[in-house]
Amino acid sequence: MLDIKALRQDPHAIEKALQRRNPDFSIDAVLAIDEKRRALLQEEEVLRNQRNALNKELATLKKAGENADAVMETAKAISERIKAIESEKDALAEEQDRIVMSLPNLPHESVKDGNSEEDNEEIRRWGCDFKARPLAEVPPHWETGVALNWIDFERGVKLAKSRFSVFRGNGALLVRSLIRLMLDVHTTQHGYEELVLPLLVNEASMTGTGQLPKFGEDMYKVAEDDLYLIPTSEVPITNLYRDEIVEASQLPMQFTAHTPCFRREAGSAGRDTRGLIRQHQFDKVELVHITTAESSFDALEALTSHAERILQILELPYRVVSLCTGDIGFSAAKTYDIEVWMPSQGVYREISSCSNTLDFQARRMNLRYRSAEGEKPQFCHTLNGSGIAVGRTIAAILENYVIDAHTLRIPKALVPYMNGLEHATF
RNA sequence: GGAGAAGUGUCCGAGUGGUCUAUGGUGCAGUCCUGGAAAGACUGUGUAGGGGUGACUCUACCGAGAGUUCGAAUCUCUCCUUCUCCGCCA
Numbered sequence: 001m002l003d004i005k006a007l008r009q010d011p012h013a014i015e016k017a018l019q020r021r022n023p024d025f026s027i028d029a030v031l032a033i034d035e036k037r038r039a040l041l042q043e044e045e046v047l048r049n050q051r052n053a054l055n056k057e058l059a060t061l062k063k064a065g066e067n068a069d070a071v072m073e074t075a076k077a078i079s080e081r082i083k084a085i086e087s088e089k090d091a092l093a094e095e096q097d098r099i100v101m102s103l104p105n106l107p108h109e110s111v112k113d114g115n116s117e118e119d120n121e122e123i124r125r126w127g128c129d130f131k132a133r134p135l136a137e138v139p140p141h142w143e144t145g146v147a148l149n150w151i152d153f154e155r156g157v158k159l160a161k162s163r164f165s166v167f168r169g170n171g172a173l174l175v176r177s178l179i180r181l182m183l184d185v186h187t188t189q190h191g192y193e194e195l196v197l198p199l200l201v202n203e204a205s206m207t208g209t210g211q212l213p214k215f216g217e218d219m220y221k222v223a224e225d226d227l228y229l230i231p232t233s234e235v236p237i238t239n240l241y242r243d244e245i246v247e248a249s250q251l252p253m254q255f256t257a258h259t260p261c262f263r264r265e266a267g268s269a270g271r272d273t274r275g276l277i278r279q280h281q282f283d284k285v286e287l288v289h290i291t292t293a294e295s296s297f298d299a300l301e302a303l304t305s306h307a308e309r310i311l312q313i314l315e316l317p318y319r320v321v322s323l324c325t326g327d328i329g330f331s332a333a334k335t336y337d338i339e340v341w342m343p344s345q346g347v348y349r350e351i352s353s354c355s356n357t358l359d360f361q362a363r364r365m366n367l368r369y370r371s372a373e374g375e376k377p378q379f380c381h382t383l384n385g386s387g388i389a390v391g392r393t394i395a396a397i398l399e400n401y402v403i404d405a406h407t408l409r410i411p412k413a414l415v416p417y418m419n420g421l422e423h424a425t426f
Numbered sequence: 427g428g429a430g431a432a433g434u435g436u437c438c439g440a441g442u443g444g445u446c447u448a449u450g451g452u453g454c455a456g457u458c459c460u461g462g463a464a465a466g467a468c469u470g471u472g473u474a475g476g477g478g479u480g481a482c483u484c485u486a487c488c489g490a491g492a493g494u495u496c497g498a499a500u501c502u503c504u505c506c507u508u509c510u511c512c513g514c515c516a
Contacts, residue, residue, distance in 0.1 A: 045476070046484090052485090054496075055444070056444085079496060
């Protein structure tokens, strides 16, 4: 959520920043509503003050047993006016909220202008030396996955619907091994606290991180209980301290968690229909930082490097890109995507997305910290990133580690987790 | 799921329609006292939004929301949470 005070103070600058995302943004309507609402608020407060005075007078009169009809008459009239003003004011506040809550975050100045992922800026590449594997033509990961009998796409569809799948045997073990490896690295080497979280969350949590009110159609909703299946564990992790004031000494906080994630993929019909790239349910290990304004950009570099570390340990080639204004997400001020090399298609595919949301989410969820005793509480900065998506990592392994027509090598770091398995043949 | 009880400030806890600052204690901070400390005394002590250069001041907040009333922590309704008992259950 953008700061309404900043919006009031410097509307032109904020509108210009928003228009870097989309030239259609205008904040005139919000400002007009805000002005009206504040005028009503002032009027209401004056009236309340008058009514409080009259009520005090009334109490004294009643106690003395004197006639209070005239005063009561006046008080009644004031109360009626307050009621009228209040309902008008509430309607305006609701409208203002609705608009402000659906405005995205301002892109950071270091983010390049652009319309789509074509305009993203490549920051660095890693592991390009071993990008070219011996096999000239690498089959797509879904063929290898099925040939190994590690992935059963058809029965996943039978059990649920398309874009659901089943992992079996060493394929299931691979899922578990990746989750364990990632959590182990983040907790023992990068200083994260591990969490096990609710997979269903309420509307307030979804609003806090920015999924609601705008992106409700992307999520599975359990209507009967007013709960949503999480599209990412960013939601329950970041909302952990919602509506709280934390002590500066508790910051920065670093959390990691493995959860399944659920997405309806409403707008992606026909895209990535084969394989593990775009599933309705997938496993992910998430990284979240809750920190201060002073350190959030350093935290973004750290968080990104923590996600990269997993790819380095797995020896998967990747590159890091900085998203342009047209590709960056709703809540983010700046985002680095990490893209893994997929040899069957000869392209890099997103496997992690690391964002600094500044105080955008913290303001929505009223998450604050006190920098020192007696100081006013101020909003935290929150960051999140995948560390990393498990399904897409498996896809990358099933392509980058095919060493001949019938052999898949297991990444060295995974062998202990895979009960010593070094190769799988198909 | 059924029956009952409760939710007040950091915490404990009083308050069942009206005296502007929501009793009292506790915790915390400051001052006094002291050689120093403890004890004691006094003062202050949350959040948000307004107004004023400022000392300050106004408005709202007693789990959440709605209602009754000139006036609600207090009465009514709905919801949430916790506790006790019963039922069901990995």
